[in-house]
Amino acid sequence: MxxxxxxxxxxxxxxxxxxxxxxxxxxxxxxxxxxxxxxxxxxxxxxxxxxxxxxxxxxxxxxxxxxxxxxxxxxxxxxxxxAFLAEASLQMDASLDVKSTVRRVARTAVPAIAEGCVVHLCLPEGLRAVSLAHVDAGEQQWLGKVAAEDAWLTAALQRVLDSGQALALKGEGLRGGPFGPASSGAGRAVRAISVNPLKARGRTLGTLTFLYHRTVVADGASGFLAGLAARAALAIDTSTLYEERRRHVVSLQRHLLPSELPRVPGLELSSAYEVGDVSLDVGGDFYDAVPGAGGEVTLLIGDVCGRGAEAAALTGLARHTLRTLIEDGSTPEHALERLNQALVREGTSRFVTALVAVLVPDGKGFRVRYWSAGHPAPLVRRQDGTVAELLAHGDLLGVLEDIEYGSESVRLAPGDALVMFTDGVTEARSADGTFFESRLRDEVARQGAGEARGFAERLAEAVVEFRATGADDIAVLVARAESAG
Incomplete structure (x- = not known):
């Protein structure tokens, strides 16, 4: 002792x-x-x-x-x-929107993992900060400026991108940067940072950076951070691929429909198209309007069964076949027959429904004759708000070699409207299972009370707001005769 x-x-x-x-x-x-x-x-x-x-x-x-x-x-x-990684995956996978996904990545991590988080993505214009979060809302602006402009941080992120390996810095490793005791302002509170590459499906998407006010948080957490980065990268990549596919589908769908409707004296034409399928396959709905030399106009609307590449090919075939034949002077009956023959020759398992209506000037209104090939019956909304269903019957196209077409006629007075649509309208369902068909007439009466130019768009929006289930697209084509005076 x-x-x-x-x-x-x-x-x-x-x-x-x-x-x-x-x-x-x-x-x-x-x-x-x-x-x-x-x-x-x-x-x-x-x-x-x-x-x-x-x-x-x-x-x-x-x-x-x-x-x-x-x-x-x-x-x-x-x-x-x-448990945290599982919950984080659910949160990050909850949206297929890229912006929403990267925001969820940052918000999920703060303050559960670190006091600050920044997500950088490799974009065509270079590495860019796309989302950030900080436990102190007052430091958001500072962190955003550092993430976007600081050369030291940019160099550190580039090291991670080049090597593909995670990086953790504290103490002397932070010297020369905007973080650590040697820095100034808000950065002094940051005791350590970690940077993980965001890699998914063989591609490096960007970086995930965490800022720690307590160095112990960054110690021994490499495996956990790598797992979180992997989940974040997969969610971001999935959202990015979804957005790319959506743009491609929208572009293709746009080419399957007319870029604009013609101007027809005495008529106000309007149309609307809404995609209903979350898988982003191209739908089979189509419509068109073909003006004639005598002031008449032929309206087309149809629906190809199913979705995807084959449905898109048949959609283009159906619309352009009908339009070309009618422009060349064929009658609606002949045009439908030729289309049916073409579909039968294709040997496809899909069928097509179609409705063709010819509107001819008749005094102050229009005389309408229409032909149905298994398509939902059109409606007429009168100027006083009443709505009536027109008779329509006929065989499907592409199934039988010999078919029959239903043909009827009706007159549109000034202020009246012809309403044509695909079955995506009638078959849309609410959360309680109610079909939109049960309220279709009331909505046509209500939406038709507004300006003629947006009639079709308003009706389609009403269907979308009503719809809780239903994967079919929605196409609406409306022709309203101009009111007298």
């Missing part, structure tokens, strides 16, 4: 108890910790082999207990990490 520092608290305690000799056993613990056991004796001879054996046994028990505690803690951390 005399050889020890008498000022040390444990020496003072042992000396006060009468100890003259000291035996100590030190045991290393997990996370760089230590524990020591000390026994003081009245004389040195008491420190025999038996006491040493007892101390060794105590040390072994302590070491085993520590390993068990550390294993249990590691298992708890693993369970919490797995």
């Amino acid at each position: 005399s050889a020890l520092n008498g000022a040390m608290p444990h020496v003072q305690v042992l000396a006060a108890a009468g100890a003259r000799s000291l035996a100590e056993c030190a045991v290393p613990l997990g996370q760089s910790g230590w524990v020591s056991f000390m026994v003081g004796t009245a004389d040195r001879d008491t420190l025999d082999a038996t006491l040493r054996t007892r101390l060794k046994q105590v040390a072994e028990v302590a070491a085993v207990s520590d390993r068990r505690i550390m294993a249990r803690r590691a298992d708890e951390v693993r369970q919490v990490s797995d």
Whole structure:
């Protein structure tokens, strides 16, 4: 005891108890910790082999207990990490919109993982910060400026992109940058940063950066951060691919429909098209309007069964066949017959429905004759708001070699409107299972009370607002005779 520092608290305690000799056993613990056991004796001879054996046994028990505690803690951390990653995946996968997805990535991580988070993506114009979050809302603007403009951070991110490996910096590793004690302003609170590459499906999409105010958070978390980055990258990549496919589908769909409707004296034409399928396959609905030399106009609307590339091909075939034949002077009956023959020759398993209406000027209104090939019956909205369904019957196209077409006629007085649509309108369902068909006439009466130019768009919007289920597209074509005076 005399050889020890008498000022040390444990020496003072042992000396006060009468100890003259000291035996100590030190045991290393997990996370760089230590524990020591000390026994003081009245004389040195008491420190025999038996006491040493007892101390060794105590040390072994302590070491085993520590390993068990550390294993249990590691298992708890693993369970919490797995649960967080699962919840984060659900949150990030909840949207197929790219902007919404990257916002969810940042908001999911703050403050659960770190005090700040920045998502950078590799865009055509270069690496750009697209989303960020900070636990202190007052630091959002500072973090946004650093993420967009700081050269030190940009260089660090580029190192990660070039190597494909994660990077963790603290202490001296932050020197020269906007973070750490040596920096100024809000960056002084940041004690460490970690940067993980966002990689999915063989592509590097960008980086995921975390800012820590507590360095301990960044220690030993490489596996967890890599897992989170992988999930974030997959969600972002999925959203990006979805957006690209959507643009392609919209472009293709646009080419399957007329770019604009013709101007017909005495008529106001309007149309609308709404995609109903979340899988983003091209739909089979089509419409067109073909003006004639005598002031008449032929309206076409149809629907190809199914979706996808084959449906798109048949949609183009159906619309352009009918339009070309009518422009060349064929009657609607002949045009429908020729289209049916073409579809039968194709040997496709898909059928087509179509409705052709010819509107001929008749005094102050129009005389309408229409032909149906298995298509939903059109409606007429009179100027006083009453709505009537027109008789329509006929065989589907592309099924039988010899078919019959239903043909009827009606007159549109000034202010009256002919409303044509596909079955995506009637078969749209609300959350309680109600079909839109049950309220179609009321909506036609209501939406037709507004300006003639937007009649079709308003009706389609009413269907979309009503629809909770239903994967079919919606096409609406409306012709309203101009009101007298």
